[in-house]
Amino acid sequence: MIENIKYHLMWVWGQEEGFMKRGKEGMLVITNMRIAFIMKTKMKYNVHEEYSLRQLRRFKDGESVLLSIEPYNEIDLQNDLADSDKNIDIPFNEIINIGQEKKRWGTLLRLNFTVNRDTKKYKFMVVKGWVKYPLKDPVSFQHLDWDPIIALLKE
Numbered sequence: 001m002i003e004n005i006k007y008h009l010m011w012v013w014g015q016e017e018g019f020m021k022r023g024k025e026g027m028l029v030i031t032n033m034r035i036a037f038i039m040k041t042k043m044k045y046n047v048h049e050e051y052s053l054r055q056l057r058r059f060k061d062g063e064s065v066l067l068s069i070e071p072y073n074e075i076d077l078q079n080d081l082a083d084s085d086k087n088i089d090i091p092f093n094e095i096i097n098i099g100q101e102k103k104r105w106g107t108l109l110r111l112n113f114t115v116n117r118d119t120k121k122y123k124f125m126v127v128k129g130w131v132k133y134p135l136k137d138p139v140s141f142q143h144l145d146w147d148p149i150i151a152l153l154k155e
Contacts, residue, residue, distance in 0.1 A: 003031050005077065006152060008069045009126055010052040012037070013138050014088070017121040025136065026087075028124055029077055030149055034091045035111070036077060037124070040084035047071055059128070059142055066148055088122075098150050106141025109149065 007030040014037045015023030026039040041048070051069050058065045081089050090113050097112040101123075109124040126142040 001033065003033050003074050005029060005031050005068045005072070005074060007066045007149060008051075008072060009065065010048070010055050011127040013125045013127050013141070014039075015123055017123060025127070029072075030152065031074070031077070032152070034089060035095075035149075036081060036090070037088040037122075038077075038080050039086050041080050042083065043072060043076070065126075065144065092153055095153060098153055100146040100150065102143075107144050107146060109146045
């Protein structure tokens with residue numbers, strides 16, 4: 001089976017659930033075979049900024065943000081996953097449970113998956129706004145319908 005990128009989300013806050021687990025900013029890349037959380041990428045800054053702003057405009061206009069990014073392809077994804085062990089690769093066959101949780105302040109994608117026989121629990125949210133001092137942290141989150149991603153996994 002040939003891997004194809006289906007969705008690419010920018011400004012994603014990913015956090016492992018648990019005591020004293022700090023979240024990180026990254027991109028969520030969903031293919032027909034995996035979900036990848038990319039925190040370290042070789043994507044050029046101006047491309048990243050352009051597509052982040054496009055995603056923000058789509059949210060404001062009520063359009064779908066679940067799209068792929070043209071200049072970022074499957075080879076770029078493989079290179080990013082190989083270049084840094086900080087990036088998280090979650091093959092569909094390792095996912096135990098996936099679901100969304102709607103909160104007043106935003107919507108979460110919850111994932112339970114296995115890594116070397118250990119179960120990890122992560123939550124992902126799309127960020128609306130940031131505070132940059134003293135550390136970069138999200139201050140507000142988007143309301144996103146994660147159902148197309150959940151349906152892709154269950155195909």
